[in-house]
Amino acid sequence: MLEEQYLNLARFVLENGQPKGDRTGTGTISYFGYQMRFNLAEGFPLLTTKSVPFRLIKSELLWFLRGDTNIRYLLQNNNHIWDEWAFKNWVESDEYQGPDMADFGLRSQTDPEFKAEYLKQKEWFCQRILADDDFAARYGDLGLVYGSQWRSWQTADGQTVDQIQKVIDQIKTNPDSRRLIVSAWNPGDVDDVALPPCHTLFQFYVNDGKLSCQLYQRSGDIFLGVPFNIASYALLTSLIAKECGLVPGEFIHTLGDAHIYQNHVGQIQEQLTRAPYPAPQLWLNPEKQSIFDYDIDDIKIENYHHHPRIKGAVAV
Structure with missing residues (x-):
């Protein structure tokens, strides 16, 4: 079963990982170097042992593919998974005059009064991003993150490289290339x-009419982030395979620092008590060909049966 790949990862790190500090101050159980393989012919690898919001995964991937780096598009699609990093830039700016939001990620987990104020400030921030073009330009942009690097990599001589378009062209014209890399x-x-x-480099491989993808991820948050990464790259592989006249093969997920945050241990243990359901199926609008033409409603998951959601705080 597809999901056993992920559950085995979680079990392995719980049993074999070592305590390690981290940038956020939360603390982790960490293991270095792990690989999972998902055969996409067996279904779409969206976890079923907890509810995973696919609408967030597809809107984030479409955001990347647009070359966008501003959270406004995400907020317009009710996607808040990048809010904290933009909010951090705002509360650390000279313009911010509100309550002290230092270390809001950690403080909101232990101080209910602070958490209420933090959520109030973040809601105000998100609404202003949506309503104020100038404010959105100054504080909604995250810099040269995935969308920029994928679609407009800056070269030393001032040129830009559209890595996604280039790799699609290479797959179509030279599928045996060993340089199908983004x-x-x-x-x-x-x-x-x-x-x-965090997901730093991915490579495609064409064989027997199938398109496979291997991702190298330097840092993987096993409870919150990795389930998103698995589904996102399985979706990306499926979209590019369709455009190139191929069928999806395998998604291979190679992790560097694979970790469970200390405040997610209980959630992972609960998840491991649950039996997976069969994997769902991915539906892509047959009328769309180019991956750059898809909208939110052109991508759907069918027959998704899952256990209830398990909440966990994001480490910022």
Whole structure:
């Protein structure tokens, strides 16, 4: 069963990982170097042992594919998964005059009064991003994150490279190439973005009419982030396969620092008690060909049966 790949990862890190500090101050159980393989012919690898909101996954991927780096598009689609990083830029700016929001990620987990104020401030921030063009331009942009690196990589001579279009063209014209690679890790930019890319590089492989993809992810939040990453890259592989006249093969997920945050241990343990349902199926609008033409309603999940949601705080 597809989902056992993920559940085995969670079990393995719980049993074999080591305590490790991290940038957020939350603390993790960490293991370095792990690989999962998902055969996309068996179904779409969206977890069923907890509810995973596919609408957030597809709107985020479409945001990347647009080359967009401003959270306004995400907010317009009721997607809040990047809010905290933009909000952090706002509350650390000279313009911000509100209550002290230092370490809001950690403080909101232990102080109910602070959490209520934090949520109030973040809601105000999101509404202003939606309503105020100038404010959105100044505080909604996350810098040269995935969308920028994928669609307009900056070269030393001032040119830009559309890596996604280039790799699609290569798959169509030279499918045996060993250079079907897209990189989000630009050493010159990693210190100037809201969050340096966690999923850093991916490579495609064509064989027997199938398109496979391997992702190298430097840092993987097993409870919250990795389920999104699995589904997002399975979707990306399926979209590109369709455009190139191929069928989806495997998604191979290689993790560097695979970790469970200390405040997610209980949630992971609960998830591991649940039996998976059969994998759902992916539906793509047959009238759309180019991956750049898809809208939210052109991508759907069918027959998705799942256990209830398990909440967990994002480490910022």
